[in-house]
Amino acid sequence: MAYSNKVIDHYENPRNVGSMDKNDDNVGTGLVGAPACGDVMRLQIRVDDDGKISDAKFKTFGCGSAIASSSLATEWLKGRTLEEATKIKNRDIAEELNLPPVKIHCSVLAEDAIKSAIEDFRRKQKAKRALQTQTQDDPEPAQEAQETPNAPSEGKRSLPIVSSQPER
Template identity: 55%
Template sequence: MYSEKVMDHFSNPRNVGEMENPSGVGTVGNAKCGDIMRMYLDIDENGVIREAKFKTFGCGAAVATSSMATELVKGKTIQEALEVTNKAVMEALDGLPPVKVHCSLLAE
Protein backbone atom coordinates (compact mmCIF):
# COMPACT_ATOMS: atom_id res chain seq x y z
CA MET A 1 0.00 0.00 0.00
CA TYR A 2 1.34 3.43 -0.97
CA SER A 3 1.13 6.51 1.25
CA GLU A 4 -0.84 9.57 0.15
CA LYS A 5 2.44 11.41 -0.45
CA VAL A 6 3.73 8.67 -2.76
CA MET A 7 0.46 8.73 -4.69
CA ASP A 8 0.57 12.53 -4.91
CA HIS A 9 4.16 12.60 -6.20
CA PHE A 10 3.32 9.85 -8.70
CA SER A 11 0.10 11.47 -9.94
CA ASN A 12 1.48 15.03 -9.83
CA PRO A 13 5.27 14.73 -10.02
CA ARG A 14 7.20 17.90 -9.31
CA ASN A 15 10.03 19.20 -11.49
CA VAL A 16 9.52 16.81 -14.42
CA GLY A 17 11.38 17.52 -17.62
CA GLU A 18 14.71 18.38 -19.08
CA MET A 19 16.69 21.53 -18.38
CA GLU A 20 18.26 23.73 -20.99
CA ASN A 21 21.93 24.41 -20.17
CA PRO A 22 22.08 22.61 -16.81
CA SER A 23 25.10 22.92 -14.55
CA GLY A 24 25.14 19.15 -14.26
CA VAL A 25 23.31 16.01 -15.36
CA GLY A 26 23.40 12.59 -13.74
CA THR A 27 21.89 9.32 -14.88
CA VAL A 28 21.38 6.26 -12.70
CA GLY A 29 19.70 2.93 -13.24
CA ASN A 30 18.51 0.04 -11.13
CA ALA A 31 19.42 -3.35 -12.58
CA LYS A 32 16.87 -5.05 -10.32
CA CYS A 33 13.84 -3.66 -12.16
CA GLY A 34 15.12 -1.57 -15.07
CA ASP A 35 14.23 1.87 -13.65
CA ILE A 36 16.31 4.76 -14.98
CA MET A 37 16.42 8.32 -13.66
CA ARG A 38 18.16 11.35 -15.14
CA MET A 39 18.45 14.44 -12.95
CA TYR A 40 19.34 17.93 -14.16
CA LEU A 41 20.69 20.58 -11.78
CA ASP A 42 21.10 24.33 -12.08
CA ILE A 43 23.69 25.44 -9.54
CA ASP A 44 24.46 29.07 -8.72
CA GLU A 45 27.88 30.67 -8.23
CA ASN A 46 27.76 29.83 -4.50
CA GLY A 47 27.22 26.13 -5.13
CA VAL A 48 23.52 26.22 -4.22
CA ILE A 49 21.04 24.22 -6.29
CA ARG A 50 18.60 26.72 -7.79
CA GLU A 51 16.58 24.23 -9.76
CA ALA A 52 16.34 20.46 -10.17
CA LYS A 53 14.45 18.54 -12.83
CA PHE A 54 14.16 14.85 -13.63
CA LYS A 55 13.03 12.33 -16.19
CA THR A 56 12.37 8.80 -14.97
CA PHE A 57 11.54 5.63 -16.83
CA GLY A 58 10.08 3.28 -14.29
CA CYS A 59 7.26 2.38 -11.96
CA GLY A 60 5.15 4.74 -9.87
CA ALA A 61 7.45 4.46 -6.87
CA ALA A 62 10.45 5.39 -9.04
CA VAL A 63 8.63 8.48 -10.33
CA ALA A 64 7.53 9.47 -6.81
CA THR A 65 11.00 9.07 -5.31
CA SER A 66 12.57 11.03 -8.18
CA SER A 67 10.02 13.81 -7.70
CA MET A 68 10.64 13.99 -3.95
CA ALA A 69 14.41 13.89 -4.42
CA THR A 70 14.28 17.01 -6.61
CA GLU A 71 12.19 18.75 -3.96
CA LEU A 72 14.65 17.80 -1.21
CA VAL A 73 17.79 19.05 -2.99
CA LYS A 74 16.52 22.43 -4.17
CA GLY A 75 18.03 25.23 -2.11
CA LYS A 76 20.79 23.01 -0.73
CA THR A 77 24.50 23.24 -1.43
CA ILE A 78 26.04 20.48 -3.50
CA GLN A 79 27.53 18.95 -0.33
CA GLU A 80 24.17 19.05 1.47
CA ALA A 81 22.47 17.47 -1.54
CA LEU A 82 25.04 14.66 -1.60
CA GLU A 83 24.05 13.87 1.98
CA VAL A 84 20.38 13.26 1.05
CA THR A 85 19.93 9.50 1.44
CA ASN A 86 17.34 7.12 0.09
CA LYS A 87 16.11 6.82 3.68
CA ALA A 88 15.47 10.59 3.77
CA VAL A 89 13.53 10.36 0.50
CA MET A 90 11.46 7.45 1.82
CA GLU A 91 10.76 9.28 5.09
CA ALA A 92 9.67 12.39 3.19
CA LEU A 93 7.21 10.18 1.28
CA ASP A 94 5.94 8.57 4.50
CA GLY A 95 7.51 5.25 3.52
CA LEU A 96 7.46 2.77 0.66
CA PRO A 97 6.33 -0.84 0.54
CA PRO A 98 9.31 -3.15 1.23
CA VAL A 99 9.23 -4.47 -2.33
CA LYS A 100 9.69 -0.89 -3.64
CA VAL A 101 12.50 0.31 -1.35
CA HIS A 102 15.01 -0.28 -4.16
CA CYS A 103 13.33 2.55 -6.13
CA SER A 104 14.51 5.07 -3.55
CA LEU A 105 18.12 4.13 -4.34
CA LEU A 106 17.79 6.04 -7.61
CA ALA A 107 17.81 9.24 -5.58
CA GLU A 108 20.96 8.46 -3.62
Protein backbone atom coordinates in the same frame (compact mmCIF):
# COMPACT_ATOMS: atom_id res chain seq x y z
CA MET B 1 0.59 -3.56 -2.47
CA ALA B 2 -0.85 -0.16 -1.67
CA TYR B 3 1.07 3.02 -2.33
CA SER B 4 1.20 5.63 0.41
CA ASN B 5 -0.68 8.89 -0.08
CA LYS B 6 2.59 10.76 -0.50
CA VAL B 7 3.70 8.44 -3.29
CA ILE B 8 0.36 8.84 -5.03
CA ASP B 9 0.58 12.61 -4.69
CA HIS B 10 4.04 12.74 -6.28
CA TYR B 11 3.01 10.24 -8.93
CA GLU B 12 -0.08 12.18 -9.91
CA ASN B 13 1.47 15.63 -9.53
CA PRO B 14 5.17 15.08 -10.13
CA ARG B 15 7.25 18.17 -9.26
CA ASN B 16 9.95 19.49 -11.56
CA VAL B 17 9.55 17.13 -14.48
CA GLY B 18 11.70 18.13 -17.42
CA SER B 19 15.22 18.55 -18.59
CA MET B 20 18.04 21.06 -18.75
CA ASP B 21 20.86 21.40 -21.26
CA LYS B 22 23.29 18.67 -20.29
CA ASN B 23 26.11 20.52 -22.05
CA ASP B 24 25.68 23.58 -19.85
CA ASP B 25 28.66 23.88 -17.48
CA ASN B 26 26.40 24.83 -14.61
CA VAL B 27 24.21 21.78 -15.04
CA GLY B 28 25.00 18.40 -13.52
CA THR B 29 23.25 15.35 -14.93
CA GLY B 30 22.78 12.02 -13.22
CA LEU B 31 21.47 9.14 -15.26
CA VAL B 32 20.89 5.94 -13.34
CA GLY B 33 18.94 2.77 -13.78
CA ALA B 34 17.85 -0.35 -12.02
CA PRO B 35 18.78 -3.19 -14.37
CA ALA B 36 16.73 -5.57 -12.25
CA CYS B 37 13.48 -3.86 -13.19
CA GLY B 38 14.19 -1.83 -16.32
CA ASP B 39 13.73 1.57 -14.68
CA VAL B 40 15.65 4.60 -15.87
CA MET B 41 15.95 7.89 -14.00
CA ARG B 42 17.53 11.20 -15.01
CA LEU B 43 18.07 13.91 -12.42
CA GLN B 44 19.61 17.28 -13.20
CA ILE B 45 20.74 20.16 -11.03
CA ARG B 46 21.63 23.74 -11.91
CA VAL B 47 24.27 25.18 -9.62
CA ASP B 48 24.63 28.95 -9.34
CA ASP B 49 27.92 30.76 -8.86
CA ASP B 50 27.24 30.96 -5.12
CA GLY B 51 27.38 27.16 -5.04
CA LYS B 52 23.69 26.68 -4.41
CA ILE B 53 21.34 24.49 -6.38
CA SER B 54 18.92 26.92 -7.97
CA ASP B 55 16.94 24.39 -9.97
CA ALA B 56 16.41 20.66 -10.24
CA LYS B 57 14.60 18.58 -12.85
CA PHE B 58 13.92 14.91 -13.31
CA LYS B 59 12.54 12.44 -15.78
CA THR B 60 11.86 8.92 -14.64
CA PHE B 61 10.47 5.95 -16.54
CA GLY B 62 9.59 3.45 -13.89
CA CYS B 63 7.16 2.55 -11.16
CA GLY B 64 5.25 4.99 -8.95
CA SER B 65 7.80 4.73 -6.16
CA ALA B 66 10.69 5.54 -8.50
CA ILE B 67 8.83 8.56 -9.86
CA ALA B 68 7.89 9.75 -6.37
CA SER B 69 11.44 9.26 -5.06
CA SER B 70 12.97 11.35 -7.82
CA SER B 71 10.22 13.97 -7.66
CA LEU B 72 10.77 14.38 -3.92
CA ALA B 73 14.54 14.51 -4.44
CA THR B 74 14.23 17.49 -6.80
CA GLU B 75 12.08 19.30 -4.24
CA TRP B 76 14.63 18.74 -1.52
CA LEU B 77 17.59 19.70 -3.71
CA LYS B 78 16.47 23.22 -4.54
CA GLY B 79 18.20 25.86 -2.43
CA ARG B 80 20.76 23.48 -0.99
CA THR B 81 24.52 23.72 -1.37
CA LEU B 82 26.24 20.71 -2.97
CA GLU B 83 27.56 19.76 0.43
CA GLU B 84 24.04 19.76 1.86
CA ALA B 85 22.75 17.88 -1.17
CA THR B 86 25.11 14.97 -0.54
CA LYS B 87 23.45 14.56 2.85
CA ILE B 88 20.16 13.46 1.30
CA LYS B 89 20.06 9.74 1.96
CA ASN B 90 17.83 7.06 0.53
CA ARG B 91 16.39 6.28 3.95
CA ASP B 92 15.19 9.89 4.33
CA ILE B 93 13.35 9.55 1.02
CA ALA B 94 11.99 6.11 1.89
CA GLU B 95 10.82 7.38 5.27
CA GLU B 96 9.17 10.50 3.88
CA LEU B 97 7.31 8.45 1.25
CA ASN B 98 6.59 5.47 3.53
CA LEU B 99 8.09 3.12 0.98
CA PRO B 100 7.57 -0.58 1.73
CA PRO B 101 10.73 -2.76 1.91
CA VAL B 102 10.32 -4.05 -1.66
CA LYS B 103 10.45 -0.45 -2.95
CA ILE B 104 13.47 0.73 -0.97
CA HIS B 105 15.62 0.24 -4.07
CA CYS B 106 13.68 3.09 -5.73
CA SER B 107 14.92 5.50 -3.07
CA VAL B 108 18.44 4.08 -3.47
CA LEU B 109 18.17 4.88 -7.15
CA ALA B 110 17.19 8.49 -6.34
CA GLU B 111 20.17 8.86 -4.00
CA ASP B 112 22.45 7.46 -6.72
CA ALA B 113 20.97 9.95 -9.17
CA ILE B 114 21.71 12.86 -6.83
CA LYS B 115 25.30 11.70 -6.28
CA SER B 116 25.89 11.17 -9.95
CA ALA B 117 24.46 14.61 -10.88
CA ILE B 118 26.77 16.25 -8.34
CA GLU B 119 29.75 14.26 -9.65
CA ASP B 120 28.91 15.26 -13.21
CA PHE B 121 28.73 18.93 -12.22
CA ARG B 122 32.04 18.79 -10.33
CA ARG B 123 33.71 16.99 -13.21
CA LYS B 124 32.60 19.69 -15.62
CA GLN B 125 33.79 22.47 -13.34
CA LYS B 126 37.14 20.78 -12.98
CA ALA B 127 37.49 20.29 -16.72
CA LYS B 128 36.57 23.93 -17.23
CA ARG B 129 39.19 25.10 -14.73
CA ALA B 130 41.81 22.87 -16.31
CA LEU B 131 40.99 24.30 -19.70
CA GLN B 132 41.26 27.85 -18.38
CA THR B 133 44.60 26.96 -16.84
CA GLN B 134 45.90 25.60 -20.12
CA THR B 135 44.80 28.57 -22.17
CA GLN B 136 46.11 31.19 -19.78
CA ASP B 137 49.29 33.00 -20.82
CA ASP B 138 50.08 34.33 -17.39
CA PRO B 139 51.55 31.41 -15.44
CA GLU B 140 50.79 32.75 -11.99
CA PRO B 141 47.02 32.35 -11.79
CA ALA B 142 47.41 29.09 -13.64
CA GLN B 143 49.60 27.75 -10.90
CA GLU B 144 47.22 29.00 -8.29
CA ALA B 145 44.36 27.20 -9.93
CA GLN B 146 46.32 24.00 -9.91
CA GLU B 147 47.34 24.27 -6.31
CA THR B 148 43.96 25.08 -4.85
CA PRO B 149 41.37 22.75 -6.25
CA ASN B 150 37.94 23.76 -5.12
CA ALA B 151 36.82 20.22 -4.63
CA PRO B 152 39.26 18.51 -2.29
CA SER B 153 37.27 15.29 -2.44
CA GLU B 154 38.36 14.94 -6.02
CA GLY B 155 42.00 15.58 -5.24
CA LYS B 156 42.95 12.10 -6.36
CA ARG B 157 42.16 13.00 -9.93
CA SER B 158 44.87 15.16 -11.35
CA LEU B 159 43.64 15.30 -14.92
CA PRO B 160 40.35 16.59 -16.18
CA ILE B 161 38.01 13.69 -16.63
CA VAL B 162 36.13 13.63 -19.87
CA SER B 163 32.42 13.29 -19.28
CA SER B 164 31.45 9.66 -18.99
CA GLN B 165 28.33 10.41 -20.94
CA PRO B 166 29.04 9.91 -24.60
CA GLU B 167 27.75 12.60 -26.91
CA ARG B 168 25.01 11.70 -29.30
